[in-house]
Amino acid sequence: MLAPLSEGWPGEERLLELGLASLARWDDFAAELDAFAAGIVTSRSTVTVAVDEADARDLSRIRDWLADQGHPVGALSRAELRDAEPELTRALRPGFSADAERAVDNRRLLKALTAACHASGVQRIAERVTDIDVLPHEQVVVAAGAWTGKLVKGAPVRPVKGEVLRLHRRNGAPAPPTRTVRAWVHGRHVYLVPRAHGLVIGATQYEAGFETQVTAGGVRDLLADAEAIFPGISEYGFAECIAGLRPATPDNMPLLGRIDERVTLAAGHGRGGILLAPLTADAVVAELSGAPLDETKHTNPRRFS
Numbered sequence: 001m002l003a004p005l006s007e008g009w010p011g012e013e014r015l016l017e018l019g020l021a022s023l024a025r026w027d028d029f030a031a032e033l034d035a036f037a038a039g040i041v042t043s044r045s046t047v048t049v050a051v052d053e054a055d056a057r058d059l060s061r062i063r064d065w066l067a068d069q070g071h072p073v074g075a076l077s078r079a080e081l082r083d084a085e086p087e088l089t090r091a092l093r094p095g096f097s098a099d100a101e102r103a104v105d106n107r108r109l110l111k112a113l114t115a116a117c118h119a120s121g122v123q124r125i126a127e128r129v130t131d132i133d134v135l136p137h138e139q140v141v142v143a144a145g146a147w148t149g150k151l152v153k154g155a156p157v158r159p160v161k162g163e164v165l166r167l168h169r170r171n172g173a174p175a176p177p178t179r180t181v182r183a184w185v186h187g188r189h190v191y192l193v194p195r196a197h198g199l200v201i202g203a204t205q206y207e208a209g210f211e212t213q214v215t216a217g218g219v220r221d222l223l224a225d226a227e228a229i230f231p232g233i234s235e236y237g238f239a240e241c242i243a244g245l246r247p248a249t250p251d252n253m254p255l256l257g258r259i260d261e262r263v264t265l266a267a268g269h270g271r272g273g274i275l276l277a278p279l280t281a282d283a284v285v286a287e288l289s290g291a292p293l294d295e296t297k298h299t300n301p302r303r304f305s
């Protein structure tokens with residue numbers, strides 16, 4: 001999801017601005033990559049909904065906070081939500097819609113980026129780096145995700161595990177929603193991202209070190225919460241469950257910038273690395289050309305030291 005508004009959180013005002021700056025670049029970024037893999041953008045617009053009254057109160061606080069930040073989001077009535085997404089549970093309380101947000105197919109995106117790099121003459125060496133000091137290069141950009149702290153001593157990046165499920169739509173099963181649906185379900189969060197042949201459901205969140213086994217409890221919670229908002233999933237087929245590691249920092253802002261004359265960090269993107277990809281690319285190029293972007297003035301990787 002490219003969802004800086006729907007994932008916005010009071011206290012994370014700088015992350016909201018950074019996410020919006022990257023979202024503004026996304027349509028051009030996707031258009032450029034379209035030549036390498038079509039269909040990267042899979043849906044436009046996000047709707048956020050609540051299951052109970054406490055969830056609805058939390059959502060309305062977020063909506064007020066977004067408006068205070070100068071980014072009002074659209075209000076939806078129950079009838080509008082029912083008309084727009086008739087397969088969702090009828091009793092849901094609509095929160096808001098963010099029409100500028102997008103969802104992308106992350107696997108197609110990586111395929112396109114790999115092909116684009118290849119076409120631009122990037123040489124890929126499939127080897128694990130163990131020590132950046134021995135690399136023979138004048139400039140080094142470390143973009144090692146959750147493992148960045150293993151290459152750059154003291155880099156404050158830790159892994160935050162997350163699980164996602166992929167379901168495929170079987171013949172006769174109800175159609176998935178047309179937009180991304182984010183839901184607050186009795187205090188927990190779940191999202192449904194429509195895909196051409198089904199749905200992606202995510203995501204759990206645990207502090208579990210570098211361990212990436214999918215847990216039975218994670219799958220149960222995701223399915224139960226997703227079914228609470230879209231009962232039709234019980235007729236879908238189970239395609240995949242997978243766990244990954246979000247590279248998190250203490251303030252949830254990425255580490256984007258130089259740590260010395262030779263090494264630049266592009267890491268710590270937490271739950272928004274795909275959203276922040278085009279901004280990160282611009283920021284790295286700007287940093288290497290000696291003219292850092294104003295938009296990254298709060299991402300200095302040395303801000304914790």
Ligand SMILES: Cc1cc2nc3c(=O)[nH]c(=O)nc-3n(C[C@H](O)[C@H](O)[C@H](O)COP(=O)(O)OP(=O)(O)OC[C@H]3O[C@@H](n4cnc5c(N)ncnc54)[C@H](O)[C@@H]3O)c2cc1C
Nearest residue numbers: 001128129144145147162244245269270271272273274275
């Ligand atoms: C369940 C889940 C859901 C998510 N949903 C979203 C979402 O909806 N929207 C969004 O924007 N983001 C989302 N994210 C976050 C996003 O996936 C991350 O922010 C992003 O992948 C970070 O990109 P990265 O390239 O910095 O790190 P990674 O994707 O982790 O890539 C780092 C790479 O560096 C390699 N590497 C590490 N160490 C070395 C070494 N020593 N030598 C060589 N290579 C090395 C690794 O093998 C890996 O390929 C989600 C993450 C998870 C886990």
